[in-house]
Amino acid sequence: MPKVIEKISARTENLRNRLEGVDLRQNAIFIALLAVIAFFAITTPMHTSVTPDNWSNLVVQNGYILVLAIGMVMIIIAGHIDLSVGSVACFIGSVAGILVVRPLEQHGWEWLPAFPWWGAILGAIAVGALVGMWQGFWVAYVGIPAFIVTLAGMLLFRGLALMTLQNSNIGPYPDKFRAIGNGFIDIDNRIGTKFGVTHYNLVALVITAIGILALLWNSLATRRGRIKYKQKVEPRTWFFIKNVLLAVMMGYVGVQLSRAHGIPWTLMVLVFLIVVYTIVMKKTTFGRHIYAIGGNLHAAVLSGINVRRVNFWLFVNMGALAALSGILITARMNSAVPSAGNGFELDAISSVFIGGAAVQGGVGTVIGSIVGGMIQGILGNGMNLNSLGISYQMTIKGLVLLLAVAFDVWSKKRTK
């Protein structure tokens, strides 16, 4: 008997050694995501939550919040907040309407040349950047706390949106414009049919495969680089398990999407933004300055960082991303309405905090916020499928936010 116990204790010791170097706190959020997916896969009637169509819905329904979350996490890492993003999204949706719809559909606007769909998107994002410059100016160069500036902005841009909309809706939008929020790559599966693949969207499968390969190549290259510089890396087994798990998840979602309508354009936009902004935050001086400012503002100033400029461009960036979010929601709803974007700021902010950012600033990641947003989205979607009333949904979402941050605080205390 004692031999068996010895063996077991040796094994657990072995396991503990292997897990050394694994950041459990960072991985906890992914585990939570898997748990939420699994929970609803089991509880929703006929497992609706994991059907191809539902996966497709999840992406297009949450894309505009996730876009906001990317900008928001950067703002929060720098120690600010942006309460105006929902109003800005609404305003920009209506601006896009002016650019692309009004001249075609409405009397009295014939003099205004209609923009092509891509011109309207670029123009709307430019206006969003201008909005960001306005807010960035007050925060960075006048020194008014972002909470106040964006609280004012919340009212200001909602007001401007109402003026632009003239108390009505703008729509419908041209199909090409709508595609960004509601369209799919090769929805008719023409390419697949050509090669005799009819039940799966071939383009979706190819894109998924490329995505998986890129992910694996990136993990491997990063690990190689670390080893070359004699840095401590995750244990080999863990690295293997983690990446296989990620690849399987990606593959699964990709296959499900290919069984529905293919890859949504929203997803392509989102993946592009996640990659670009992860690089910005981790690997550019701009991103590193953001972390430094949030970690210790005084030290950042005395390290020669131009804090005002960083803050200014942070808000310009947020404005542009809020604009993109506004474009996505307008395209999806095929109409710019006065109530669009109501409460988006709160969803974006809670995504960021569920994703592990700190209220004091200095801490947070793009990918964490995306996962935080997905947890929220899947929760809402799953509760809908379970026909849970809105009252319960709000209560549960509130508790999830609170508990997620409480877990973060608790695990930080433990490591001290």
Next chain:
Amino acid sequence: MTENILEMRDITKTFPGVKALVNVDLHVKRGNIHAICGENGAGKSTLMKVLSGVYPHGTYEGDIVFENEVLNLKNIRDSEHLGIVIIHQELALSPHLSIAENIFLNNEIKTRGLIDWNKTNQEAQKLLAKVGLSEDPNTAVKNIGVGKQQLVEIAKALSKRVKLLILDEPTAALNDADSEHLLDLLRQFKSQGMTCIIISHKLNEIAAIADMTTIIRDGEVIETLDMSAGKVDQERIIKAMVGREMNNRYPVREPKIGNEILRVENWTVHHPDDASREVIHNVNFNVKAGEIVGLAGIMGAGRTELARSIFGHSWGVNISGQVHVNGKLANLKTVRHAIDAGIAYSTEDRKRFGLNLIDDIKRNISIASLDDFVKFGLVNDNEEYRVASEYRDSMNIKAPSPNSIVGKLSGGNQQKVVLSQWINVNPEVLILDEPTRGIDVGAKYEIYTIMQELAARGKAVLVISSELPELLGICDRIYAIAEGRITGEVERKDFSPELLMKYMTMTKEATHA
């Protein structure tokens, strides 16, 4: 009067993985001033936290006997109730509240449940008189100097009918005059029968004031010295603290002084809150290659203000004058300009102004020279790791890895990270503001060595320090500054504390306190 007011018997306190205190015995006689010395991390603060109830009864082994009673403290309130009051190094005052409000915070004087402000102010006035402060008790604490704030803390302790006053590094942030006043006050309290425990790094103060000195090292009591009986010299205490003979507290070197690198001319700076107030008046000085130059002055003389105004105008407004680096007129519009001109400044307050405590060592070292790590627009973090590893080895930064979080390091190691950060921008001029504040004797020696190596590499080093012996020990030349003016310049061969002190206190109106 030889009875012990306090006996801590066989105290052992364990944290997961570390024994912070091992069988510590501390006996304090009533009416004595009892000093506790030890390097950073020796266990002084832990011992005081046990005594004041921060670590409640049951979380440590051993007994605390206070006035012949074994204590069973649950929290700080319990210990304060018994008359044991601790004043921490970082003052616990609320800056926007008035002196009176601070004194009676959480101990308010009430009539029928409401705060009686007349009585509060009256009582506060009495307490202030006892500590020799003549301020209006309605003054906000942020508007009085740090020396006076310390006195407010003591007044607060008095309001709690203190029997045993514990002071943790009370003079660390005070200038000499304020320190002297504080020590006088302690002597006066002693004559009234109060008992004090004082934790200090300043051995000359301990020698001047303490009746007994207990030296702690690595969580154990090394010895308790009777300071009154025989003459205990500072070397003896140092030896006990570091566990080795430190005959030489300052490394020796042969300076190789070259051409002038930094020249400051007619430098005048005004206060940022009050642009009409001149803080630095027409200052001129220079530092040569390979030279370590000291800037000596009492607190408030304008040392840090001078340094920071030169470092990219990061302090002050309406700045006039010229700075030359290597004979070239430097543009110092922003901190970035100053760094590019070849000037680096390491702050006196590394936690507030120097480090991102929640980030790791490598990113703290690279932040001021981040552009050097950029390739094709992207920061190479492996390269950051490599550079940080080199500094960890060459500077002897004690940390498991360059990825360790800076906030978890000891003061000395944090200081080495700050120095690494500035050495890595490869400056011509290094301005080091209080580079050894709050760090232990061993780490100080290492910092001095680093400064000398920098000088040997041809850098111009300007050191600001409140500790005159330190400047005398390491500098080739010292400027004295008083009230924002350079009042004297002394070459190494003429160094004497008396002469420098004379210059440092040479004020425009000769009526300085």
